[in-house]
Amino acid sequence: MRLFMVGGKGGVGKTTVSSALALLLSRRGKVLLISTDLAHSLGDFFGKEGETFKAEGVQVRQPDAPSILKKKVRGWERDFFKNISPTLQEDFSPFFRYAEKDPSNYDLVMLEEVKKAVLKEEWDFLVVDSGPTGQFLRFFFLSKKLVDWYKLLLKWRKKYLALRHMVKGGNREDDFLIFLKNKEQEQESFQRKLQSCFLVWVSEPTELSLKQAQTALRTIGKMDLLVVNKIKGPFHLPKPLRKIHRVEIPHYSREPRYGSNSFSEIKERILDPYLRKLYFLREKS
Amino acid sequence: MGKIRGWLRNFLKGALEDILYENLEREAAETEEILLTLLLLQFSGLENPFSFYVLELLPFLKVNEASLRRLLMKEERLGILFSRFEGWA
Numbered sequence: 001m002r003l004f005m006v007g008g009k010g011g012v013g014k015t016t017v018s019s020a021l022a023l024l025l026s027r028r029g030k031v032l033l034i035s036t037d038l039a040h041s042l043g044d045f046f047g048k049e050g051e052t053f054k055a056e057g058v059q060v061r062q063p064d065a066p067s068i069l070k071k072k073v074r075g076w077e078r079d080f081f082k083n084i085s086p087t088l089q090e091d092f093s094p095f096f097r098y099a100e101k102d103p104s105n106y107d108l109v110m111l112e113e114v115k116k117a118v119l120k121e122e123w124d125f126l127v128v129d130s131g132p133t134g135q136f137l138r139f140f141f142l143s144k145k146l147v148d149w150y151k152l153l154l155k156w157r158k159k160y161l162a163l164r165h166m167v168k169g170g171n172r173e174d175d176f177l178i179f180l181k182n183k184e185q186e187q188e189s190f191q192r193k194l195q196s197c198f199l200v201w202v203s204e205p206t207e208l209s210l211k212q213a214q215t216a217l218r219t220i221g222k223m224d225l226l227v228v229n230k231i232k233g234p235f236h237l238p239k240p241l242r243k244i245h246r247v248e249i250p251h252y253s254r255e256p257r258y259g260s261n262s263f264s265e266i267k268e269r270i271l272d273p274y275l276r277k278l279y280f281l282r283e284k285s
Numbered sequence: 286m287g288k289i290r291g292w293l294r295n296f297l298k299g300a301l302e303d304i305l306y307e308n309l310e311r312e313a314a315e316t317e318e319i320l321l322t323l324l325l326l327q328f329s330g331l332e333n334p335f336s337f338y339v340l341e342l343l344p345f346l347k348v349n350e351a352s353l354r355r356l357l358m359k360e361e362r363l364g365i366l367f368s369r370f371e372g373w374a
Contacts, residue, residue, distance in 0.1 A: 069337070072337070072340075072341075073340055076340045076341060076343055076344055077340075079343075079344030080343040080344045080346070082344075083344070083346065083347055084350060085350055088350055095340075096340070099336070099337070099340055102336075104336070105336060105337045108336060108337040108338065109337065112337070146338065149323075149338075152323055153320065153323055153324060153342075156316060156319055156320040156323060157320055159316050160313060160316040160317050160320060163309055163312055163313035163316060164313050166309050167306055167309045167310050167313060175345060176342075176345035176346075176347075179342075179345055180342075
């Protein structure tokens with residue numbers, strides 16, 4: 001499974017580029033195109049409705065984060081309240097109510113959805129049409145932080161169980177420890193996939209947009225392809241970005257949509273020749 | 286004389302073991318609280334201390350309620366958090 005992450009500032013054309021990529025990759029294998037932006041635009045782009053749909057050979061998924069979060073939180077609340085007294089339930093209840101409405105948790109739901117798809121190994125290619133720069137960067141940092149956090153919790157749980165074993169005997173492993181071990185392993189393998197992903201950055205040829213590309217390159221430490229979209233004339237490319245492979249897309253008076261001539265041109269004449277050069281795609285076909 | 290020596294040895298051994306066990310028990314309780322603190326408190330990178338990932342682990346907590354309550358009430362930071370979440374229930 002090869003992971004393609006498409007990032008960029010809001011409104012630069014991430015959806016157009018990720019859709020074109022997904023459609024081109026579907027000629028080489030099974031593709032899942034997943035949107036992690038809360039304000040999904042894949043449905044509008046393809047002119048389809050629903051959380052999941054098919055567009056040519058591509059499976060498209062736009063997870064509904066609020067409803068996924070609510071369902072999960074209610075489940076955990078039920079399980080947690082089984083073990084604690086009603087008075088403590090009263091103390092904890094506000095946290096659960098807060099958590100199920102907290103927008104920062106929506107991003108985490110999206111991260112989990114991508115992780116689930118990556119670890120399932122059901123697809124040959126996974127293309128992530130991500131949210132704006134902030135969310136994109138959070139994905140990378142959070143994933144790493146989570147590995148460290150699980151490691152820390154594991155260490156202390158192990159120590160606790162070892163002490164308990166010395167005092168009272170009993171098992172050195174329990175459900176919690178096993179769960180933590182699994183989570184840590186999952187997170188670590190997802191982190192590896194994320195680090196080895198093919199990172200596509202979409203930018204307009206404007207100063208602000210290219211500055212964000214520079215920030216992304218500096219913070220993540222890599223960028224495999226820079227797509228400069230909506231080019232109207234000559235533009236200045238900052239020095240660090242000049243070393244990155246670049247694809248240039250002209251400005252179209254009508255916004256490209258699935259099925260339009262401009263979209264076919266972007267797909268077939270601009271992106272396809274680039275993809276043909278990629279060694280891992282050549283090997284596949 | 287031998288009997289007294291034997292009794293004294295057993296007495297000292299028992300007393301020492303008691304102290305050791307007490308220490309171990311205390312250490313276990315402290316370790317449990319550290320784990321809870323790590324679990325419940327905000328860790329760098331997550332703005333929400335009761336984030337998605339913390340909630341997922343809560344059902345596994347089978348700690349005694351007294352220690353959980355003590356931790357929640359004792360921690361001033363969590364006290365502030367409680368006030369932050371007022372009105373959400």
